[in-house]
Amino acid sequence: MVRKLAVVGATGAVGQIVLEEIQHQKLAYDELKLLASERSAGKKVKVGDQELTVELLEPGAFDGIDLVIASTPDEVAAECVPWAVEAGAIVVDESAFYRMQEDVPLVIPEVNPDAALGHKGIIASPNCSTTQMVVALKPLLDAAGLSKVVVSTYQAVSGAGLAAQEELLRNTTSKLNGSPASAKMFQHDIALNLIPQIGSEKQDGFTSEEIKMVRETHKIFGDNTISVNATCIRVPVLVGHSESIYCETKEPLELQRVLELFRNAPGVTLIDDLGSKSYPMPADCEGKPDVFVGRVRKDLDNPCGINFWCVSDNLRKGAATNAVQIGKLLSEQSDVSAG
């Protein structure tokens, strides 16, 4: 039970789902405060039976708040999260800004819940692409160790916000009508196209998104020796990130055992029957909290190699669902309860 809960970025694509997930996961609170930037402050938002007015995100906004769930761009998190921490709140932050800081736990409740205990006021929720991959890899790691991951992503535009979804729809309409389209949210026109760049140039030719998948995986698993090769691609899909994952375990696993591990893994739903055309697809996974896994195949040569396909709603488990799960975990650890 949380006494005073604040949701920052309450009117954004992820923030709206945070409010839904708070109800859905029954994260109990006495009082709820919605915060957003000037553009959205003053708006009315319905939460359950209540109608709340969004308040301005400013230094004094966190007085008396116990728990904050923040869904904002990195630069907003950089500024406002310290306000909350200084006011004595614990912050679950969905931005990338604090994730790699040494004293900030990076938490997926199904994977490393204990890491949350060591927080110093901020707990980070991982990148959407990392989260679904790590949830799926966790049972394989536990059963047989993990030495190598090669992942190619097929990322929906909603990772870039509501305006990006509108741009995909608008540009697709233009393309179907043969009219010219301009790209604002993306580097190039994404309609009926693929863009092999997510984020900015980071190191050794990799983008920031690709490096996040490497470093965040290492941090969450607490193991820097796992080799991760990531290629992140934007695809013309509205919601739902997909990933083609190849991994090598340290010990060989039979296919039936791999399927059983996925079937029993927390947060994972296995859909794998090629004969009946059953496998995860973004169109089917939108709005669901699970990480969906399918197309599971053993490497034809290496007994330690496994291929699979992984889809999850990037706004849910990749963001809002995970953040609220962290909030729930904290409230159960009772360090944010009124006691």
Add this chain to the structure above:
Amino acid sequence: MVRKLAVVGATGAVGQIVLEEIQHQKLAYDELKLLASERSAGKKVKVGDQELTVELLEPGAFDGIDLVIASTPDEVAAECVPWAVEAGAIVVDESAFYRMQEDVPLVIPEVNPDAALGHKGIIASPNCSTTQMVVALKPLLDAAGLSKVVVSTYQAVSGAGLAAQEELLRNTTSKLNGSPASAKMFQHDIALNLIPQIGSEKQDGFTSEEIKMVRETHKIFGDNTISVNATCIRVPVLVGHSESIYCETKEPLELQRVLELFRNAPGVTLIDDLGSKSYPMPADCEGKPDVFVGRVRKDLDNPCGINFWCVSDNLRKGAATNAVQIGKLLSEQSDVSAG
């Protein structure tokens, strides 16, 4: 110089480009005959300055023909290619039907031109996804050997024909309008979606398309020891297959050397400048004969690991362009010339 050339499937998506490529590559002939099924026989088709009438594809149609370029479904190739061979013609066949037969060379002119010499009347052109990957991998194989390939594809709908392109456009319009859409050419609605199945279930959970990428790569490179893990995904793109490729060479290669190899490889065009947002994208590669490579990165851990992104027009180098190149190669080897 070919005396009598026949193009089978001349009115299809690939056949139309075969006719273009014959002009473009200057595959010289004395006489050109266009053949197609009953549905298309009788149609007039413009080829250069000539207007030709499409004739019926039937057993006697190949009398006197020296060279055939056939772009048909597998079942049509199974029936009609033997008619041509019996009539004494050499057939360049783009279907999958003959590719893995022992006495049929599987040829990419930049990669294994000499294999064409050993033909017994049929030369097969590889699967579109295989062709672009093998063209890109060839310089790495030659320079440092190749032990492992992990490939995830992003395949355009045009691989499934003109009707598939119409279905993507129609279903996308329906989705934008909120109307229901049905899938005929694909297993599911492909509009703003991804389908992780191309072809039918083949073996060990892999699809026929995925197994083609394994076996055809082995046959073209003449090396069954290269481990190939393929995951083939249909994406809502009209034309142009993309591939995220991870490979391990036998000897380490420096990044600069890899870039130089790609820059000098026949058939490959390197576009690789992340800082200026330059990389191959299907929207830019449509209508071009090249295999485009970009986003080249070394594995952060394994000195023999290389990641890259590869895009090519699946109807061109993936089909028509390669088949006409084989025809051109044969005509230069002068075993189909009038002498």
